[in-house]
Structure formats: structure tokens, C-alpha cells
Amino acid sequence: MKPSDTWNSASEGPSLAEAPILHVDLDAFFASVEVLDDPSLRGRPVAVGGAGARGVIASASYEARRYGVTSGMPSVTALRRCSGLVIRPGRFDRYEELSRQFRGIVEDLTHRYEAIGLDEVFCDLSGLVRLGVRPVPAARALRARVIEEMHLDCGIGVARNKLFAKLASREAKSRVVAGELVAGPGVFYVDHETEARWLAELPVRALWGVGPATAAKLGQLGLTHVRDLARVSHADLTAHLGPALASTLSSFARGEDPREVVADRRAKSLGHEQTFARSLVGDEVIAAARVHAGVVSRALRERHQLARTISVVVRFDDRESLSRSQSLAFGVDDDEAIFRIAEALLAGVDTSRAVRLLGVHASGFLARGESEVQLSFAVAAADETRQRALDESRARQVAHAALRDAVDEVRRRYGNEAVSRASELGELATQRGRSAFGPGLDALSDGDEGPDRR
DNA sequence: TCTGGGGTCCTAGGACCC
DNA sequence: TCTGGGGTCCTAGGACCC
Numbered sequence: 226m227k228p229s230d231t232w233n234s235a236s237e238g239p240s241l242a243e244a245p246i247l248h249v250d251l252d253a254f255f256a257s258v259e260v261l262d263d264p265s266l267r268g269r270p271v272a273v274g275g276a277g278a279r280g281v282i283a284s285a286s287y288e289a290r291r292y293g294v295t296s297g298m299p300s301v302t303a304l305r306r307c308s309g310l311v312i313r314p315g316r317f318d319r320y321e322e323l324s325r326q327f328r329g330i331v332e333d334l335t336h337r338y339e340a341i342g343l344d345e346v347f348c349d350l351s352g353l354v355r356l357g358v359r360p361v362p363a364a365r366a367l368r369a370r371v372i373e374e375m376h377l378d379c380g381i382g383v384a385r386n387k388l389f390a391k392l393a394s395r396e397a398k399s400r401v402v403a404g405e406l407v408a409g410p411g412v413f414y415v416d417h418e419t420e421a422r423w424l425a426e427l428p429v430r431a432l433w434g435v436g437p438a439t440a441a442k443l444g445q446l447g448l449t450h451v452r453d454l455a456r457v458s459h460a461d462l463t464a465h466l467g468p469a470l471a472s473t474l475s476s477f478a479r480g481e482d483p484r485e486v487v488a489d490r491r492a493k494s495l496g497h498e499q500t501f502a503r504s505l506v507g508d509e510v511i512a513a514a515r516v517h518a519g520v521v522s523r524a525l526r527e528r529h530q531l532a533r534t535i536s537v538v539v540r541f542d543d544r545e546s547l548s549r550s551q552s553l554a555f556g557v558d559d560d561e562a563i564f565r566i567a568e569a570l571l572a573g574v575d576t577s578r579a580v581r582l583l584g585v586h587a588s589g590f591l592a593r594g595e596s597e598v599q600l601s602f603a604v605a606a607a608d609e610t611r612q613r614a615l616d617e618s619r620a621r622q623v624a625h626a627a628l629r630d631a632v633d634e635v636r637r638r639y640g641n642e643a644v645s646r647a648s649e650l651g652e653l654a655t656q657r658g659r660s661a662f663g664p665g666l667d668a669l670s671d672g673d674e675g676p677d678r679r
Numbered sequence: 680t681c682t683g684g685g686g687t688c689c690t691a692g693g694a695c696c697c
Numbered sequence: 698t699c700t701g702g703g704g705t706c707c708t709a710g711g712a713c714c715c
Contacts (some may be wrong), residue, residue, distance in 0.1 A: 254715090274683075281683045283715085296715080299681045317685095342685080342715040434688095436713050469689055470712090490687095498684060534707085544682090548709060606685085687714075689715085 228252045238361030238414055239383070245351035246486065247364055248382040248390035249371075251327065252398060254344035255284035257377050258320055269311055276300055276312040279500050279581070283315065288399045323375060330370050334363060339486045347387055349486035364412045384415040388482035391433060392423060420480050427451045432477050434470060442466065454478035495528075496582025497521050498534075504542050510576045510583060511568055517585035518564035522557075525587060531556025532587030539574055540582035544609040549573060553615065556591040562618035563587070569614035 238244075251257070260266045270289035274282040280300040292307035304310055324343040331338050337349040350360055364381040371379050382393025397413035399406055415423075428450055430440045442465055450455055454462070455478040462471035472600035478485055497520040505513055514537065525532055535557070536550030549570040557563055567585050 278680050279683080281681090283683070297682075299683095301680060302682085322710060345715075434713065467690065492686080493688095494686070496685075500683060536708090546710090550708060554709060582683085586686095685715085687712100689712085690710085692708090694705100696704085696706105697702100 238359055239416070241350055241354050241358060241360060244334070244360045244383050244385055244414060246384055246386055246390040246395040247346075247348040247350065247360065247367070247551055248384075248387070249331065249346050249348065249364075249367065250380050250382075250394040251344040251371070252378045252380065253284055253286050253290075254377070255315060255320060256286040256289070256313075257284075258323060260315075261376055261521065262319070266311060270294065270307050270309060271311045271313065272300075272303060273313050273315045274300055274303075275314070275500075275618060277502055279502070281313075282312075287399060287401065287406055291406065295665045316543045325378070326375060327371065330367065330374065333370075334367055337486055337488050339488060343346060347390065347486045361414050363414060367412055378411075380409060381412045382415065383412065385420075387484050387486070388433065388477055388480070389415040389420060389423070392427075392431065406540070423451075424455075424478070424480055425450075425452050429454065429474075431607075432474065434473055439466065439470065451478055492528075493590070494586055494588035495521060495524050495532075496584055496586030497524075498538060498582060500540075500582045501580075504579035504581045505576075505583070507576050510539075510571060510580050513583050514567045514571060514585060515516050515564050516639060517583060518567050520583055521585050521587050522563045522667035525558040530592045531558050531591045531593055533557075533589035533591060535563055535570070536586045536588070537567050537570045537574075538582070538584040538586065539571075539576075539580055542579040542581050544581075547574065549588075549617075551611070552589060554661070555616075556589075559618075565614050565618045569611045572610060623671075 237563070257359055259271055259273060268288065269286075270292060271286040272282045272289050272294060273284045274280055278301060282294060282296050282298045282300055282303050284296055285294045285303075285613045289307060289310055290301070292310070294307050294310060296304045303312070303451070320343050324340075327531060327543050328338070328340060328346065331348060335348050335350055335353060337352060339347045341347065351362065353363075364383050368379055368381055371377060378399075380394045380397035382390040382397055384390040384393050393413040393415045396409065397411055398409045400409060401407070405650045408638040428440075428447060429435050429443050432451065435443070443449070443454075444467065446457070446461075448457060454474055459471060459475055462475060466470075466474070483519045496516045499517070500515070501513070533554075533556050534550055536548055538546060538548040550568055551566055553566075557566070563585070
């Protein structure tokens with residue numbers, strides 16, 4: 226289908242020059258997918274997240290929101306507000322499948338789009354002048370296709386820049402007001418009057434990049450609304466927020482947004498982390514690192530990438546957290562190689578303290594085949610142990626390749642659980658499939674037993 | 680029994696090179 | 698003999714986004 230067949234109609238709304246940016250946001254994405262695939266959930270309060278003591282809500286249906294359930298909320302709190310809440314653990318393969326379908330529909334309109342997570346895109350339509358595209362009809366047609374083909378709803382903001390487009394997609398959506406669902410228009414165009422009103426009325430917290438910490442800092446300066454930002458000097462803002470954020474917020478306060486729509490963003494890091502139903506100590510942490518290293522290395526191989534930097538992150542029971550990283554002169558994607566580096570990094574961490582979260586991350590990607598470049602600089606090993614781990618991991622990177630490829634092949638054919646190391650078969654590993662958002666209720670109930678000790 | 684897991688970007692200090 | 702400033706890379710931590 227050619228864009229010109231669908232996306233334009235007469236001369237409704239602003240021209241492309243006036244409002245070239247679209248922000249498209251799928252409604253309550255994860256929760257909506259659960260309802261889509263299980264119609265018995267329709268009309269009920271549904272959320273996706275971890276159901277256990279340490280779980281949080283990742284996505285809540287509008288019915289759940291009527292009870293005050295929001296994403297990011299601890300599941301315990303959510304259940305207190307809504308005892309009938311159905312919490313599903315999340316099915317990321319399915320969400321990714323629908324996300325691809327979503328992007329396919331967007332691509333029929335333009336290839337100049339930037340994906341933000343699985344359920345949002347910014348589009349830059351400014352190159353579509355020759356096709357006679359008008360942004361508002363294009364947005365309506367896009368939304369109609371999402372509804373018809375995916376059976377999911379979305380809100381679309383149409384504006385001059387990303388700042389207003391993002392605010393507008395929120396305006397386009399349905400919302401809960403005083404416990405009642407109020408339908409939104411679906412597509413919302415930000416004209417000059419609306420821009421001026423929003424800049425005058427919105428709190429700073431509504432801006433992209435202003436979270437709890439920055440809002441608190443601004444609050445101490447007496448800056449609570451966007452309009453307040455316009456009257457503070459750039460030097461003052463920089464002194465408190467640093468040059469980058471200060472510059473961004475100064476622009477926003479004037480209604481300007483220098484950020485372009487960047488198509489084809491490539492991931493720069495990849496990782497796997499888990500909050501445990503029961504905190505781990507000592508060898509249990511190392512065992513968990515082995516499982517995590519396996520997840521990360523498999524993801525690297527699926528992407529045909531090698532990582533030059535491996536890092537671990539640890540959060541203790543008192544919520545203090547730390548990270549340790551090691552860059553290599555070569556790239557790795559091997560389970561054992563990544564595990565050995567993670568293990569070496571953890572040797573420098575006091576694991577006699579209770580560890581509630583462990584993460585293993587990979588970054589500094591090389592395409593496969595580039596592994597032997599970058600030999601010119603020295604690896605800064607912290608000590609002899611670490612150096613030995615590095616040497617060994619490099620040898621293993623070569624030695625284990627054949628075995629690893631064979632194991633990958635088996636996993637591909639029979640599923641991830643078909644071939645596992647003995648150490649992955651304990652409770653640690655069985656928690657993996659339960660939820661991406663922390664331990665589930667079953668993990669909570671058998672938490673006393675803990676993972677097996679070897 | 681408060682606060683996940685996937686990421687991105689920024690900052691700051693130190694090492695090293697030119 | 699003392700000392701410069703820019704650039705890049707690495708590490709650690711923090712804030713933010715969905």
C-alpha cells in the first residue's frame with residue numbers, strides 16, 4: 226500500500242511544515258496483550274508484573290487504573306488497592322512479536338521513525354511533502370490500522386517537535402478521572418495556543434528527563450512549573466543540574482526541542498538481572514552469576530555480537546548497590562568466558578552481605594569477526610587473579626566454541642531448558658521462567674527453602 | 680512485606696597520548 | 698625543568714525512560 230493512498234485526505238489540520246512529528250503510544254501495552262490473548266480477562270482489572278513480595282507492576286489495564294494501580298507500583302500495594310487484580314507474569318516473546326507488527330504498520334507510513342521500548346515510536350514525516358501527506362489524517366489512518374489489524378488501541382500526538390508530540394499522545398489517550406474512565410480523542414494535534422497553555426501550566430515533572438531527583442532539586446530552587454524554568458539563568462541551572470540537562474530543560478521551557486528522530490538506533494548494551502525471592506549469600510551469588518552469564522551470552526550470539534566489556538551489578542538487602550566492570554582487548558560471547566569474568570569481578574565484592582539483586586551486563590559490541598581488532602591497548606587488570614581470569618577466558622573463547630555452537634543448536638531445537646548445566650537446574654534456574662518482574666507468588670511461598678547449595 | 684528489568688545518557692576522575 | 702590542554706578510554710555511580 227502506498228502512503229499516498231491512505232495517509233492523506235483533503236487539507237485537514239496543520240501542514241507537514243507546521244507539525245511534522247508524531248508520537249504513537251500503544252495503550253497499556255503488556256496488559257492489553259494479556260486481555261487480547263485471554264478474552265476471559267476482558268473488563269477485569271489486569272496487570273503484568275511480579276506478583277511476589279518484591280515484585281512491581283509493569284503495566285496496568287484501565288480497569289486496574291480505576292483502583293489506583295499504576296506501573297512501577299509494588300505489587301503488594303497494587304493488590305491492597307485492588308484485591309481482585311489479576312497479575313500475569315509477562316510474555317516477552319509475544320510482546321516483541323506484536324511490537325514488530327506495530328513497527329511494520331508504522332513503516333508503511335515512514336521509515337523515519339524511532340522506537341522507544343516496545344510500545345512507542347516517534348515519526349518524522351517532514352520528508353513526505355511530495356506525497357501530499359497531512360499529519361493529522363495520517364495519524365488517524367495509522368491509528369485505525371493499529372486498531373483494525375492488532376486489536377489494540379493507541380494514542381497519537383501530532384506536533385512541531387518531540388516535546389509536544391509526546392505530551393500530546395498522553396492527551397490523546399483515555400484516562401481515569403476520579404475513578405471513572407474518560408475517553409480521549411485518539412489523535413491530538415498541538416496548536417500554538419495549546420503549546421502556550423502547556424508551557425504556562427505544566428509542572429516540571431511532566432517534562433521528559435525530569436524524574437523524582439531532578440524535580441526535588443528544582444523544587445528546592447523554587448522551580449515547580451515549566452514556566453519557572455524560563456526565568457532562571459542558564460548559569461544557575463547549569464550549576465545545579467549540569468550542562469546537558471540544563472541545556473535540555475532551557476530549550477523545553479521555550480517550547481523548543483533540539484532532539485531529532487533517530488531511525489535505526491542500535492542497542493549499545495545488553496544484560497540480565499534478577500531480584501531474588503530470598504536474598505543470596507556467597508557461593509549462591511556465584512551460581513546465580515553463572516545462570517545470568519548464560520542468558521547474556523546466548524543473547525549476544527543470537528545477535529551475532531561480541532562484547533568487549535562485561536559488568537556486574539549487585540544490590541544488597543539495605544538497597545545499597547554497586548557495579549564492577551572489565552573491558553577486554555577482545556570480544557566475548559561464550560558462556561564460560563563471560564561467567565569467568567563476572568566471577569572475577571564478584572571476587573572483589575563482599576558477598577557475605579545478603580544480595581537481593583544480581584545483574585550481568587555486556588557492552589562495547591563488536592560484530593562477530595571483529596574480535597581480534599583492538600589489541601593495541603593494554604588490559605588494565607586489577608590484580609593477578611583478574612589477569613588470570615582474562616587469559617583463561619580468552620583461551621576458552623576459542624576452545625569452547627565448537628561445544629557451545631552444538632549446545633546452542635540443541636537449545637534452538639528443543640528449547641532453552643533441554644540442555645543445561647547441572648548448576649542451572651536448581652531452584653535458581655527455575656525462578657528464571659516465572660517472571661521478568663521479580664519473583665512470583667510461588668517463589669515467595671517456597672522462599673524459605675532457598676536455592677540449592679553445592 | 681514497598682519499590683522490577685530492559686535499557687539510555689551524563690558526570691567525574693584517572694590514565695595515557697600527543 | 699616545569700608544565701599546558703585536548704582527546705580518548707575506562708570505571709563507577711546516578712538519574713531517567715518505558
